[in-house]
Amino acid sequence: MVRTGRTLFGMAEPATSVDAALIRRWIRDAADEIAANRDYLTQLDAAIGDADHGINMDRGFSAVVSDLAAADALGPGELLSRAGSTLVNRVGGAAGPLFGSWLRDAGAAMGDGASVDAEDVLRALRAGLAAVQRLGAAVEGDKTIVDAFVPALAGFEKEVRNGGSLSAAATRAAEAAREGARATIPMEARKGRASYLGPRSVGHQDPGATSTALLFAVFARVAGRSG
Numbered sequence: 001m002v003r004t005g006r007t008l009f010g011m012a013e014p015a016t017s018v019d020a021a022l023i024r025r026w027i028r029d030a031a032d033e034i035a036a037n038r039d040y041l042t043q044l045d046a047a048i049g050d051a052d053h054g055i056n057m058d059r060g061f062s063a064v065v066s067d068l069a070a071a072d073a074l075g076p077g078e079l080l081s082r083a084g085s086t087l088v089n090r091v092g093g094a095a096g097p098l099f100g101s102w103l104r105d106a107g108a109a110m111g112d113g114a115s116v117d118a119e120d121v122l123r124a125l126r127a128g129l130a131a132v133q134r135l136g137a138a139v140e141g142d143k144t145i146v147d148a149f150v151p152a153l154a155g156f157e158k159e160v161r162n163g164g165s166l167s168a169a170a171t172r173a174a175e176a177a178r179e180g181a182r183a184t185i186p187m188e189a190r191k192g193r194a195s196y197l198g199p200r201s202v203g204h205q206d207p208g209a210t211s212t213a214l215l216f217a218v219f220a221r222v223a224g225r226s227g
């Protein structure tokens, strides 16, 4: 059953499925969140990279938002795939192709239906992580996107297996992603630009893992209200 309603008192209820409207809200809110954190993400990248991560992500998500108007009548999976392609095409550096492939493959895994449930989202997250790892060959502990993504996916899956709602699973994923991003601080980078620093990369939170946690936090927020 797809519930799109509000409660009697006009409060938004948690979403029980992911439809195009939810993905549109996620894209818009994610773009806002990234814009608000643009300088923070860039500062994180200044410490262990080349000080462009916030700029890259902001440029990419702005392009995705601009493209939304032209993406009328698409389902949730198709919208995500299209957003991924925009990121791949419009953002240079490591992040564009990595986040872009994530969204593209996650969207493809959702199929072209009008709405998907928590199990479908779980499959989409698996496909997204596989895309990141296929492209970047990073494993847990390398101080990358993967260090936030793996615990987020595990948290989402655990909640779904325990009979939790989509919204509860998204919240658990967001908490795990935030913890995962924080856990990159003591790591020595083994992939990407930060790996050139070797031991000097220790003591700084990874920018890509931080963006990953932001994206999951926004997903939890939009899944927590259906309209």
Ligand code: ADP
Pocket (backbone or CB within 6 Å): 045, 049, 050, 052, 053, 054, 056, 057, 092, 093, 094, 095, 096, 098, 132, 135, 136, 137, 138, 143, 144, 145, 146, 191, 192, 193, 206, 207, 208, 209
């Ligand atoms: P660039 O490193 O090209 O300047 P960004 O600064 O936009 O690109 O993105 C850097 C982030 O990309 C890193 O913080 C890291 O999380 C992520 N990253 C880099 N290489 C990889 C990889 N091989 N696998 C997964 N994530 C990676």
Ligand code: MG
Pocket (backbone or CB within 6 Å): 045, 049, 050, 051, 052, 053, 093, 193
């Ligand atoms: Mg950079």
